[in-house]
Amino acid sequence: MSLKLYNTLTRQLEPFEPLSPGRVSLYTCGPTVWNYAHIGNFRTFLFEDLLRRWLELSGYAVYHIMNLTDVDDRIIKEAGAKGLSIKEFVAPYIDAFQEDREYLRIAPAHDYPRATHFIPAMVRLVEGLLERGIAYRGDDGSVYFSIDRFPAYGALSQLDRRELRAGASTRVSADEYAKEDARDFALWKAARPEDEAVGAAWDAPFGRGRPGWHLECSAMALDLLKRRFKADVLDIHAGGVDLIFPHHEDEIAQSCAYTGETHFARYWMHGEFLNVRGAKMSKRFGNITTPRDLREDGIDAGAIRLLVFQTHYRQKLDLTDEGLRGAQEASRRLGEFGRRLLDRVSDADSRGFVLAGSRLRDEVREAFDDDLNAPRAIASMFDFMNEANRLLDAGERPGPSAVAEWQTADAALDISTVPRVTEIRPIIRPPIEGEPPMHLPEDPPDDPEALETWALAWATMRANAKAQRDFAAADRIRKMLRGSGYEVRDRRDGIVELVRL
RNA sequence: GGCGCCGUAGCCAAGUGGUAAGGCAGAGGUCUGCAAAACCUCCAUUCGUCGGUUCGAUUCCGACCGGCGCCUCCA
Incomplete structure (x- = not known):
């Protein structure tokens, strides 16, 4: 039996075979760092962590890339409102993401490319698509990808091309007029004053602007893949189910149109949502739980x-x-x-x-x-x-x-x-005549180290009380310790375990 | 409207054309001065509903009921 994976592209379980034996390139869509990532986001990252770990345990050398999206509409808006550059605005959320990632024991990716660090690669990609006549400049100065000129469009999401138009009617974007077709998507967005204000605009031969949502993943994946694997096709690309359309569909379109390959990734894997009371976790619904909340x-x-x-x-x-x-x-x-x-x-x-x-x-x-x-x-x-x-x-x-x-x-x-356990073998001794009684404060100290010492001292007291068959005192001490976060376990060999709850 | 997913015990959740894994909770017991930890036993004749295919369906097909996701920047 060898590894079989469900491929969204074929909607089937397929035997996994990497392009080059023994090595796997894995690209997973990372967070948009406009806020703290919630546990729903992390469900996807956890699934990807499991995938990564199992590939490695199966003997593959995995090269794992996870992007950090550090420029998008929300980031620009929030940064503008706070009078910060996007770079400044995003920094604490990147740190927070890495903290949460570590807390959840998610293995670090080998690369965390940031969109804003790969502008040249994105510009090359857009230029390539313009040269091939697959992309065009709209009247608004933005560059769009023409779906009509990429026949394979829609393969991943299995959305009928004609149906896309009807569905799009509920959410018409502001720059619609500039596109030749409502279904076309922006590769490069012409710079607006708001973008300039927060440092979210870059020069390009086809006009000053910023990358569209999907562009970064294609550009960064292809760039890193070229350097590391000398290849244009990923083995596995993973993300949340909501990314199937349009994000991954568009990534495929722009990548394949650029490289001429049939595949951008040979295996597409998508993790389902984590819901709260049946509804997806989303800022809009106000039902966010973050790893930091759970940790607290x-x-x-x-x-x-x-x-x-x-x-x-x-x-x-x-x-x-x-x-x-x-x-x-x-x-x-x-x-x-x-x-x-x-x-x-x-x-x-x-x-x-x-x-x-x-x-x-x-x-x-x-x-x-x-x-x-x-x-x-x-x-x-x-x-x-x-x-x-x-x-x-x-x-x-x-x-x-x-x-x-x-x-x-x-x-x-x-x-x-x-469990965090401290084992002690308490010194049992009879009370000495005339010795003043031991005085231990009943209130636990705040300092964690002092607390440990305090708990151990009481545990010893309790063992002595027990030895004298003063069970009332022993039980009282055990109750007190429990109230301070310690569980006492008497082992049969006489060792007492203090378990930090 | 289009594409797709799901409905298994109090809760969560695997699974197979041949008669229901596992976890949590719960009940009883062993151990213990009492606990804790651990162990043992019990806990769905039944898998949304109704039909169909089959020797046999929770598993395949159809209809219906119920829940959910995507359909242009949401993991």
Whole structure:
């Protein structure tokens, strides 16, 4: 069994074969940095992260490009309102995106090209299209792509060319009059005073202006691909379902018209939406949740990843508090188990672990190879966990192979929340005659380090109270510690675990 | 109007032409001074509705009901 991926281009599952053996070029549409990206945006980035990780675990050397769109209508408008250049306006959102990305454990792309850094490549592309007679200059000084001169248009979205016109009637753009055909799209937009004011205008042979929405992706992908792979065709291009039309359709049109290739990317993959109460997450609906919000609510990245991956990437996912809570608990259990497994590792796998490990490997591989069926892979991880816990309880020990299989599965998904545990062996001693009683403040200190010391001291106190069978005192201390974010676990071997909640 | 997706237990969610994975929640039990963690057991004769094809359909086909997305700058 080898990797099969669903290709939007053919609407079919296809065996994945990169153009050059062993190497994969992957381009994923990144954020428009006009605001904090929300968890719906990140669902797509998480799906792409899984794709990237699984390709790498399958032995491919992946070259992953994710663009940062740092010039568009919204950015120009917001920057203008704040009296900032687009460059200044965008900077904090780029930082925030990278912070959120790290928080969600999304592997960094190899390149994060910014639209404004690739103006020359875009100009070359537009010039090329003008030379080929596929693009034209409108009366408004903008440059448009003529859909009539690109017969393959519409292949990705399977939209009938004639139908596009009817649909467009509800949203007629202001510069409509300049186009030869309502369906044509802007490659280059003539500079307006508002653009100039925020530094969003560049000189070009065909007139001063700024790039259209789709242009950047084609220009940057082709430019980077040329440098790195000496090629004009991407292996995989991914994004959210809403990008199929017009964004990706237009990327294909301009790229292929420019390169003369049949494909811009051979595999097009699209992740479904994350919804809130059935509606898509969107600024317009005011139902935005960002990773930073979830982080503030104490939700671990592992839980968010688990929640997202428990639904197949081509299925809609509804974000609910209950779902989040459930994922948090499940993620914690996986992390708890991972810790237990590593704690008991030995030189050789017991018979039970050999079997459980090889079953996990087979199931996980089969699941991911089947169009990244993460829900099934996760189910296999839970099956392994349950079996392994049973084996551990029965005294069996895992060896390198079982541990490696577990770690491979977790390396693809990264859905565990490992508990923060401090283990102590408390010093038990009888109270000494005449010794003044230990005085520990009941209020926890604010400083995290002092808090840890404080908690450990109380845990020791509690162990002593227990040793003297003063269970009332012991239970009181445990309750107090819980109130300060520590759970106390008494192990059978006398070690006390303090778990930071 | 065009293109497309979805409807599986309280909640989330896989799945197959041969009789329903997994997670959360819930119930009971083991362990524990009591807990926590872990383990064991239980928890959909049924997969939106109605027809059809078939020896057999949740899985294929049709209709209907319900929810959702895209149709020019939204992941």
